[in-house]
Amino acid sequence: MKFWKWMQALALSLIVVMLAAACGNSGASGETGGGSAVTITLLNSKGEIQSQLEEAAKAFKGDNPDITLEIIPVPAGQSPFEKASALYASGNPATITMLDTGDVEKFKDRVLDLSGEKWMADAVDRSTALTTFDGKNYAFPLAIEGYGFIYNKAVVDQAVGGTFDPAAINTTAALEELFKKIEASGKAPLIVSPMDWSLGAHYLPLAYAGQSADPAAVAQFVKDLKAGKIELTSNSVYNGLLDTFDLMAKYNIDKASPLSGTYERGPEVLGKGEVGIWFQGNWAWPQISGFDTASGQYGFLPVPVSNNADDFGNTQISSAVSKRLVLDKEKNTAEQQTAAKKFLEWMVYSDKGQDFLVNKANIIPAFKNITLEAQDPLAKSITDYIAEGKTQDSMSTLPADHWAKIGASMQKYLAGEADRSVLTKEIQEYWKSVK
Template sequence: MKTAKKIIALSMMVVFALSTFLLAACAPKEATPSAAGEQPPAAEEVTLNIFQFKVEIAKELEEAARAYEAENQNVKINIQTVGGGDDYGAALRAKIQSGVEPNLFNIGGPQDVEDWMSRLEDLSDQPWVAQALEGVLSGVTVDGKIYALPFNIEGYGFVYNKAVFEAAGIDAANIIDFKSLEDAVKELDSKIKAGELKDKFPNLKAAFEVAAKETWVTGLHASNTALSQEFPSSLDAFAAKNIEFKYGDALKALLDLQADHSSNAKAKAKLNAVDYATQVDQGIAIERVAIVQQGNWIYGGVKAVDEAVANNLDILPMPVKGIKEDSIPVGVPMYWAVNNKGTDAQKAAAKDFLNWLYTSEKGKDFIVNKFFFIPPLKGYESLEPKDPLGQAVKRYAEAGKTMPWVFMGYPTGWGMEVLGTEIQKYFAGEVKWEDAVKNAQDQWIEMRK
């Protein structure tokens, strides 16, 4: 079986290959008037409730919903977004338990499929399935049935401000492994502290900002660099009863490099209060810091703060020291699932909305030009990413310099609630790194029982 890395790399190359096949959005046929001249019956009024995690597209998704409603006037769409600093999985569980169930919601990979199987509508017959890129459905396929639509394809690494690097005389092209990254960060840090960049960047305080409050940043995304070298795919992680954490020292090196050259280098416990907005909107977007561990999804938010800064961003690799040093993780962040507990009309409307959003010309414009997504389907060849971070992910993928996203196969809650919390304790000086790893290993075993 192909490794996830090869699958994702191939998938991304297919995205940007020159093909022209387009898939029309599905729409129900209108009834034909009877011989007596009767008008067709009015379509049933439907309310569609969406519960989604991606805060970065909350406003744009609302706009897409209004555009869909204009074409389908019998459908009313309500959207609730829970993400960023909030635990979407926990919020979804609470939402379901409240008895007010959404018709469309988000799931991760194989672990979420198992957890939510009782609520998942089989989507195998949907038109978009034939357009899915190779490999993107593997994590949501069980016994040959497909239970969700991929949100998009994303990549993350160390997002950096090219203008700051140029002013510091650092050539980012030479950063190809941990040693070259470390040397560049130390040089940048020394020049910031010496005030050499203050004239051009008066807000610049540190090389990095670390959003340790966001345990998905540390416990999911950062850990994925090391664990993707242990597990070839999320399915392998999902099947694992225990975890060796072979490359825990490499993960520690990445975390230490950021923390030691952050705005809270002398008081690392304070990193645990740094959230996404502080890291991105009040961090790299205002040039208070030069580097953040994030992905192509931050472009729209940075652009809303300062378009010039957004257009000066690029992505450095996240090197796993001594193992895989020139790559970034690339994968599917989340999937759209249709709740099988809805009415027939709600399920039909939910499916139609997804087909419209991902396969109609208007929907595809939202996906690429307003959401700034890298699409998971074919048929987007005329809509390549225009933003620099999307282009950076494309560059890494086409070069084959990617790591799989295996965190979708972690035990439910392990990444954020266990490992992410242990990393917070480590930053606060409450546990040694070895103890943090051991605690995470023990919890993995317990959660797999």
């Protein structure tokens, strides 16, 4: 009898173990009702949309019950390249990784070729050119961002005594005239944010991108800079851009202490209407909106480089796809790769996905089929420039240390600690040192 009871207990134990094993496997690849359950991860390097991405993951699961998407934030102060590299080194890369454009090529041998995906046909012009190598595109273009002079319409309307026409600012002289009118109205014309990334990654690169409307010519210009074949002292676009920068320094609300400003000060003084203009990008809208006294009426002006309105750059703002999604092929399974591709399609073609991009995350999509109108005034302004064909490509593939080194040189120039000849020499020496 004891033997029989022992056998019953053993059988019961085996059943419990088998049930536990079945439950344990169901989250990875076991059958769950409609199909195979799979968990995928997304490494997010756009910190301001972390909560929106988490909500999107829930909405995506609602449409795809067998797929769980987990969002992993890149820690503050760490670059997406560094975090992604660390995950690969540990043998645990994310299924989907959000990279800056210039980093995609470094991972191309570890990520999927996405050339055959449905959304390729709907991607806006040139949005995949910088992530295409040997005829294969390796990245999903997630977000278009742009930058230039952001203006507070209430301030500039008051300054011009009527309705401000942004198209009227198409030369350096016209920009200075606007600065003078804002100053005469009792407000400061603009604020210059002195962060090295703003000066080195956004402002000075306009001198490279403004050389030509042809991306191939811009690429050749940078190549010639590296080779020491370019003499910037005689380059009209470069000097014109610095002439505009000199005007900015002259009319800067912080001109008495130009390096004392912080990023956080910019949206406050612009939103409160203490200044009329701020050089920055559409990513700043959440901060501006927190101080908004202009009923959400803001837009972009180009940064002029000459007094000839027909010159390239005088009527264009800088924009580019700033963030890309790549899909791991080394460690993630075929099922996980398929699930990740579903998420990309979901963003482009489903109502919920499009709502996430445009309305929730305030992203300017890189897809022609998405017709939702941006609610964010800065995104709307950039979208209008794109629709009118008035953009120049932002420099998305600069060397990783460009913003820090050139930004430091620009800071010295802004503070009056270096003249133009010193700045020019430092820029040219930097490019000759780039390997």
